[in-house]
Amino acid sequence: MNFRAFTAVVNPTAGGSASAATLRPLARLLREAGAEVAVEYSRGLEHATALARGAAAAGHVVLGVGGDGMVGCVGGALAGTDAVFGIVPAGRGNDFARQLGVPGDPAGLAALLLEGEPRAVDTIEANGVPVLGSVYAGVDAVANDNANKTRLLHGSAAYYVGALRAILTWRPADYRITVDGQVYERRGYSVIAANSGYYGFGRHIAPDARVDDGLLDVVMIKHAPKPLFFKVMRELEDGSHVGRAQVEVVRGREVRIELTTPGRILPYGADGELPGELPVTAKVMPGALRVLAP
Incomplete structure (x- = not known):
């Protein structure tokens, strides 16, 4: 796994402007540190799932950018795999990020994504669908x-x-x-x-x-x-x-x-x-x- 290669999965139709505003300074800090950052805009939750799995197969850390729905979708797509997931809290609730103590400021979040170690956490299977919170x-x-x-x-x-x-x-x-x-x-x-x-x-x-x-x-x-x-x-x-x-x-x-x-x-x-x-x-x-x- 290359921990310095990231793919950010963003849903432009659901809080897209807030997600983009949150992602821009973070991506700049990651790139200034020498990281590769790709940005993928999903057409919906099913497309976001496919994008997340494709990025994980390429060896990237997959970033879910948005609120709990988007974060849950991207994280759920990676549940049960060896992929590494990062949360970019950019939604209304950000409840799973809050539970984990993920920082909201770009500098703190960039440091976590660049230097942090993966932590194994539980998820839920709800009627066969992975759920985080x-x-x-x-x-x-x-x-x-x-x-x-x-x-x-x-x-x-x-x-x-x-x-x-x-x-x-x-x-x-x-x-x-x-x-x-x-x-x-x-x-x-x-x-x-x-x-x-x-x-x-x-x-x-x-x-x-x-x-x-x-x-x-x-x-x-x-x-x-x-x-x-x-x-x-x-x-x-x-x-x-x-x-x-x-x-x-x-x-x-x-x-x-x-x-x-x-x-x-x-x-x-x-x-x-x-x-x-x-x-x-x-x-x-x-x-x-x-x-x-x-």
Whole structure:
């Protein structure tokens, strides 16, 4: 592996201007240090996957440039291989980069990419698709869907408005959550299978989660009056919500989330994307990704 050859995979249609603005000073620093830097613009997530695998086959460190969706796509394409992955946080949330402690400033990030050693971290396989941070179902996935459809707002503002709409219109859902064969029947808001502790633009949903312990932290937010749920939402900033009786956390290697409400359909989310509808099975892939991180 030539650690001084990089291919940056960028999606120009999703936050492309922010990604380009973040990448330019970083690429300049890498090239000034003698590194080779190629930039590939993807036409979408499937194309980004192909670009990432092609760059890895050429022996390059593959850089995912963007937010959690793009980073998850590129990193997921490399999971289970010997390729080395680097994150260039340039999106709205940057939650997986936050969990890993990846610096956001060009100088600090360039030093990490040039001199850092690959670190093996876990990933998730969700209905057969690699995911880096978390898989979630419930009001948060609906909020994600609302934010994606918001055209007049961007960034965290879009998510806040989407989340407010989701909560105000939410009806409690009945879930069957199976964790390593143990079944939990729960009624409430959301179920999150977390590899990374952060999701939803910096919310510390699973404060004890670790990306290298071979386990998923399964956070179940049970039914509560909506005013109390708003308090729980505010406590996601610092992770103190896990002390509430309405929040239950268990750990396991394989998690299946199903709806038991007849006729009800809910999406599930993964790294800021919405791959499909429940049910979903999330399995940890221990040490599956080699990433340049502190």
